[in-house]
Amino acid sequence: MADRPVNTSPELSNLDPTAVGSAVPAATTTAAAAPQKPPRPQSPRAQAKATLKEAFPNVDDGVIEAVLIASGGNIEPAFNALLGTSKLEYRLITHS
Numbered sequence: 001m002a003d004r005p006v007n008t009s010p011e012l013s014n015l016d017p018t019a020v021g022s023a024v025p026a027a028t029t030t031a032a033a034a035p036q037k038p039p040r041p042q043s044p045r046a047q048a049k050a051t052l053k054e055a056f057p058n059v060d061d062g063v064i065e066a067v068l069i070a071s072g073g074n075i076e077p078a079f080n081a082l083l084g085t086s087k088l089e090y091r092l093i094t095h096s
Helices: 044-057 061-070 074-092
Strands: none
Touching: 044 061, 044 074, 061 074
């Protein structure tokens, strides 16, 4: 096999991206052309916290977190607890 001549035709040099004067653009050989990964989905707890924060924007994040922990991570009892505290707060403000 060492006796065979190497084909140095211009057509073959175009196939090698490292060849001098290559027809392949440099951008196609870099990692920048790789597609971006999709965003990582939120955990169920983070989703529940975001939902509760959207429903109760005036409630402190720490209170939402505490109520969510007390409810075992279940959004429905946490929502009801926050709703109950909101009603109590409303009564205290309006009757003061």
